[in-house]
Amino acid sequence: MSSYSLEVVRKDLGKTRIVDLPEASAGAGEAIFRVDKFGLTANNITYGVAGDIIGYWQFFPAEGDWGRIPVWGIGTVINAGTTDLKEGDEYYGYFPMSSYLVVKPDHVTPRGFTDGAEHRSALPPTYNQYSLMNEENGFDRQYDTHRMVYYPLFATGFILDDYLFDNDFFGADKIILSSASSKTSFSLAFLLNKNRDCHVIGLTSTGNKAFVEGLGLYDEVVTYDEVESMDASSKVAFVDMAGNRKVLERLHHHFNDNMVCSCGVGITHWESRDGQDPATLPGAKPTMFFAPTQFQKRGQDWGPAVLQQKMNDAWIDFLGSVDSWVTINERSGPEALQETYQEVLHGAAPNQSFALSL
Numbered sequence: 167m168s169s170y171s172l173e174v175v176r177k178d179l180g181k182t183r184i185v186d187l188p189e190a191s192a193g194a195g196e197a198i199f200r201v202d203k204f205g206l207t208a209n210n211i212t213y214g215v216a217g218d219i220i221g222y223w224q225f226f227p228a229e230g231d232w233g234r235i236p237v238w239g240i241g242t243v244i245n246a247g248t249t250d251l252k253e254g255d256e257y258y259g260y261f262p263m264s265s266y267l268v269v270k271p272d273h274v275t276p277r278g279f280t281d282g283a284e285h286r287s288a289l290p291p292t293y294n295q296y297s298l299m300n301e302e303n304g305f306d307r308q309y310d311t312h313r314m315v316y317y318p319l320f321a322t323g324f325i326l327d328d329y330l331f332d333n334d335f336f337g338a339d340k341i342i343l344s345s346a347s348s349k350t351s352f353s354l355a356f357l358l359n360k361n362r363d364c365h366v367i368g369l370t371s372t373g374n375k376a377f378v379e380g381l382g383l384y385d386e387v388v389t390y391d392e393v394e395s396m397d398a399s400s401k402v403a404f405v406d407m408a409g410n411r412k413v414l415e416r417l418h419h420h421f422n423d424n425m426v427c428s429c430g431v432g433i434t435h436w437e438s439r440d441g442q443d444p445a446t447l448p449g450a451k452p453t454m455f456f457a458p459t460q461f462q463k464r465g466q467d468w469g470p471a472v473l474q475q476k477m478n479d480a481w482i483d484f485l486g487s488v489d490s491w492v493t494i495n496e497r498s499g500p501e502a503l504q505e506t507y508q509e510v511l512h513g514a515a516p517n518q519s520f521a522l523s524l
């Protein structure tokens with residue numbers, strides 16, 4: 167059977183190619199995964215945009231100017247080699263958009279393992295962990311596709327909700343979320359709406375306004391060209407999924423010292439990165455949110471089991487609603503993958519999401 171990989175030009179994410187892969191082979195201590203399915207959203211495009219800064223290109227190296235963008239997905243062990251993995255077992259984790267992945271399992275436990283491959287050793291540990299997909303490990307298999315598409319985004323929403331609460335919302339009267347139509351933003355809005363008594367404003371593009379309003383999760387929905395119409399006398403905390411420098415600049419100048427928190431999370435507007443140096447903007451200094459720090463804090467405060475339980479409970483609630491907002495499209499084959507990648511790169515309709523296989 168043929169094996170493929172989708173590669174993109176690292177400095178020109180619109181250029182892609184499908185590469186035929188050689189037959190997979192496992193060296194000493196290595197195992198081979200078939201990559202079964204994966205989710206693809208703007209989050210994966212951001213891995214490409216921030217690939218050099220955070221090291222995302224190093225997970226699954228490619229030749230020359232080409233790179234392999236990581237995705238969250240499910241893989242099956244098809245050749246365990248001499249490792250402690252079991253053929254046929256399925257794992258959730260970080261994969262390339264390829265037919266297979268060769269890993270070097272380390273710290274194998276009944277819950278999962280770490281890929282100990284040399285080229286991944288200096289990268290953030292969260293991305294090197296693979297979880298065995300069974301009930302004891304918290305996987306409800308009827309939601310496999312939801313897990314791949316939404317869970318990494320929902321988990322970020324979960325910890326952002328907690329981070330804002332843990333910091334008394336930085337004294338803000340209102341919370342503003344940009345790219346309010348994104349899955350990460352509406353996961354956060356879902357949790358703020360459910361858990362907290364606060365006013366949440368969704369900031370979005372004109373074309374996505376109706377979708378955002380239809381979610382019913384935001385107290386107000388404002389488009390990017392209406393930024394200056396917001397009440398500047400309120401103290402606001404801004405959680406930025408869009409990374410649009412012009413919008414950031416306008417918000418900071420509009421709210422001035424009433425911008426009490428400016429928390430960078432994403433770069434969905436990857437084509438709009440020109441604007442005033444964020445460090446020189448009035449109001450709170452824009453900072454990048456680093457989810458593992460807050461996860462670590464809550465792991466210590468509550469213990470890992472309680473943290474996991476809280477996340478699972480919130481996830482189950484979210485699963486009860488998300489299908490009424492977004493439809494998951496399952497697509498397969500190299501051509502479908504290339505087309506879907508272009509769709510996501512240029513901003514897919516927010517009421518559609520994608521689960522892919524090669």
Ligand SMILES: NC(=O)c1ccc[n+]([C@@H]2O[C@H](COP(=O)([O-])OP(=O)(O)OC[C@H]3O[C@@H](n4cnc5c(N)ncnc54)[C@H](OP(=O)(O)O)[C@@H]3O)[C@@H](O)[C@H]2O)c1
Nearest residue numbers: 207208209212345347348349350370371432433434512513
């Ligand atoms: N730091 C972290 O730990 C972390 C974790 C998870 C996610 N994130 C980030 O959060 C962001 C959202 O990710 P997601 O997967 O939830 O996104 P998503 O659901 O795929 O978001 C789609 C939305 O993003 C905007 N968008 C996407 N592509 C665009 C384009 N080419 N031009 C203009 N707008 C575009 C549009 O929203 P609007 O019209 O509403 O702007 C669109 O409706 C990503 O940047 C991701 O990396 C960060």
